[in-house]
Amino acid sequence: xxxxxxxxxxxxxxxxxxxxxxxxxxxxxxxxxxxxxxxxxxxxxxxxxxxxxxxxxxxxxxxxxxxxxxxxxxxxxxxxxxxxxxxxxxxxxxxxxxxxxxxxxxxxxxxxxxxxxxxxxxxxxxxxxxxxxxxxxxxxxxxxxxxxxxxxxxxxxxxxxxxxxxxxxxxxxxxxxxxxxxxxxxxxxxxxxxxxxxxxxxxxxxxxxxxxxx
Ligand SMILES: Cc1cc2nc3c(=O)[nH]c(=O)nc-3n(C[C@H](O)[C@H](O)[C@H](O)COP(=O)(O)O)c2cc1C
Numbered sequence: 001x002x003x004x005x006x007x008x009x010x011x012x013x014x015x016x017x018x019x020x021x022x023x024x025x026x027x028x029x030x031x032x033x034x035x036x037x038x039x040x041x042x043x044x045x046x047x048x049x050x051x052x053x054x055x056x057x058x059x060x061x062x063x064x065x066x067x068x069x070x071x072x073x074x075x076x077x078x079x080x081x082x083x084x085x086x087x088x089x090x091x092x093x094x095x096x097x098x099x100x101x102x103x104x105x106x107x108x109x110x111x112x113x114x115x116x117x118x119x120x121x122x123x124x125x126x127x128x129x130x131x132x133x134x135x136x137x138x139x140x141x142x143x144x145x146x147x148x149x150x151x152x153x154x155x156x157x158x159x160x161x162x163x164x165x166x167x168x169x170x171x172x173x174x175x176x177x178x179x180x181x182x183x184x185x186x187x188x189x190x191x192x193x194x195x196x197x198x199x200x201x202x203x204x205x206x207x208x209x210x211x212x213x214x
Pocket of ligand 1 (some may be wrong): 049061063066076077078079080141142
């Protein structure tokens with residue numbers, strides 16, 4: 001007999017997290033965990049759920065890829081006129097969540113997003129595969145479109161236009177750099193008594209590290 005949804009559960013036994021074993025700097029701790037996720041060949045280790053809030057105070061989420069960890073910021077790239085882009089223009093507060101199921105770990109980050117300098121976006125754009133660069137130019141991300149054919153036609157004609165040329169980054173596409181004020185590292189434990197270590201940014205620039213109840 002097929003299991004019902006409520007019957008699906010597993011015990012988490014792969015690791016533990018203590019105040020003393022975690023780095024006092026949450027960025028170093030994050031890098032350690034990301035490295036492990038990459039080494040352990042977790043599927044899409046850089047994928048993160050990004051939450052933004054509308055002008056009406058309604059949250060929404062979507063997955064994007066972390067592309068750079070630079071000067072204490074988490075950087076991802078997207079369309080500035082997308083739904084998330086429009087929400088961030090009105091409210092720059094954001095949260096990022098990494099879930100590494102294979103390691104029974106999650107990391108939540110809260111902070112503020114700002115657009116990256118054009119040069120950072122240009123540099124990353126130039127490293128993207130040719131078709132992704134064309135796609136970024138023609139896709140009105142998050143807008144209603146009539147059909148897939150419409151987008152395929154736009155792609156084909158844009159590709160023709162840029163043949164043999166350096167594809168220019170469109171102004172409505174680029175990076176957001178997220179400056180964190182809170183991190184939470186979560187390690188699943190037995191009997192749902194999980195470990196949660198929270199870091200919050202203090203006015204003097206230091207990080208306060210505490211344990212949260214599971
Ligand atoms: C694994 C994965 C990675 C993704 N990476 C990105 C990304 O880096 N940038 C992006 O704009 N969308 C990415 N997407 C698509 C987004 O989830 C989303 O559909 C898109 O950005 C539009 O979101 P919005 O309408 O909420 O703005 C990714 C989706 C998945 C499942």
